[in-house]
Amino acid sequence: MKRYGLGLVFVWTAVILISLAWNIQQVRKTIRRLAVKEARTHFRKDLAIRFWATAHGGVYVPSNERTPPNPHLAGLPERDIKTPLGRSLTLMNPAYMLRQMMDEYSELYGVKGRITSLKPFRAENGPDPWEKSALEAFDRGTREVFEFVNIGDKPYLRLIQPMVTEEGCLKCHGEQGYRVGDIRGGVGVSVPMSSYLIHERKEINQLAVSHALIFLTGMGGIFLGFRKLNFYFAQRILAEEKSEHAARRMEHLLFSLPVCIAVIDYETRRILDVNPQALALFGCSQDQLIGKICTDHICPATENNCPIIDYKLTLDQSEREIITHDGSRVPVLKTGIITEIDGKKVILECFIDITDKNLAEKELIEKEKLQVVLEVAGGVCHEFNQPLQVISGYCELLLNDKSLDRNAESFIRIIGDEASRMAALTKNLTNLTQYETKPYLGSKIADITGNSGEEDPKEG
C-alpha cells in the first residue's frame, strides 16, 4: 500500500516535471522563433532598401561631412555632380547607404546591422570570425546562419544571410571579378535578446507556478485517495478477520463435537471430508479415508441401497455399522442429510459409536431375565417349604412310634434327612434371591448350596 502510494507520488512528480520541462522548452523555442522572425524582418527591410538603391544604380544625396563622397567610387565618372543651383551631390552606393542607416538608426530599435564580405572593398567591412565562418558556409550553399551569443555582456541573436551578385551590382563590383549569382557577401543583424529573455523568464515563472499548483492539487488528491483506500482496506481486513474468526470458531465447534462427521459426495459416493472424531473411530489417517467409496467404510450393508441416494430420502436416521481400518465392525447410530457445501451436493453423515450402549442394554435384559428366574425360584421355594415341613413333622411323629421295625425306622430317617436337605436347599435358594448377585453371562448354573462346590457329594 505504502509502496503504491510512493510509486504514485513518484509518477506524478515525474509527469509534472516532464510537463514543466516540455513547456519551458516550448516557451524557449517560441521566444527564439519570434527573435529570429524579428531579425529576418529587419533583414528583409534592409534587402528591400538595397534592391531599391541598386535598381537606381545608387542614389545621389547632398554631400557634406556626414556623407562624404565614397572614396571607393572614385573610379566612377559621375560620382560627384552639381545641381543647376550649385549644390553638390554625391553618389551613395547601396552598401554605403545601408551602413549609414545601420550606424545612425540602430539606436532606434536596438537592432544592429552590418554588411560584410570575404573580399571587402572597404577594409572596415572585413568579417569577424563568426561572420567569416558564416560567409564560408554560404559559399557551400547555406542560405542563413544564426546564433544566440553574448556581445559584451548582453545576449543577442545574430543572423546573417548572403548577398547574391545581380546584374545591377556589376556596375561597381564587376571589376572585382564577380559574376551574377556569386555570393558577394552578407548582411548581418544582431537582435538584442534581453526583452525577449525577460518575457521568457515571466512565462517560465508562470509555468512554474501553475505546475506547482497542479502538482500540489494532485498530491492532495493522492493523499486523500490513499487515506480513503487505507481506511477501506483496514475496514476490509477487519471484516475478514471477523469472518475468519467466526469460521475458525465454527470449525473448532464442529471438530470438538463428540460426534463423528463425514461428508460424502452425492454424485460419486466418495468421502470428501471427515472430522478427527471419525478418524479416531475408524482408526486411520485422513489420507486413508478421503476419496474412498462410502459403503466400503460407512454402512456397508447399503451398497447401492443407500436410503438417500438410491431411495431419495432427504433424511436417514438408523443404526448401522462402520468398518474400521482393521476390518472390525462397530455399531453406530447414524443420521444422514442432504446439503450443499461450496455449491456441491453432499450428504452430511453424523454418527456415534453405540457399542457400549448395546452392551448395557444386553446386560439389562440379562439382568431382568435372571430377576424373573430368581423371583420364580423364590416363589417355588416358598411353596416347597410347607410340604417339606409337613414331611419333616410326620417323619418325627413316626420316629417317636416305638413299634416300628428297624428297617422302617431307617427309611423314615432317610426321608427326614432328605427333606431337611431339601429345606436347606430351598433356604439357600431363597437367600440367593435376596442379595444382588452379579449376573453371569454365558451358561452357568447358580450355586444354591451356599458352599460353592465344597459340599460333599451325597452317596446313593
Ligand code: HEC
Ligand atoms: C554604385 C556602386 C555600387 C553598386 C550598384 C553596388 N555596390 Fe556594393 N559596394 C560599393 C562600394 C563602393 C562598396 C564599398 C564599401 C562601402 O561603401 O561601404 C560596396 C560594398 C559592398 C559590400 C560590403 C563589403 C565590401 O566589399 O566592402 C557588399 C557585400 C556589397 N557592396 C554588395 C553589393 C551587391 C550584392 C550589390 C548588388 C545588389 C551591390 N553591392 C551594388 C558600390 C556598389
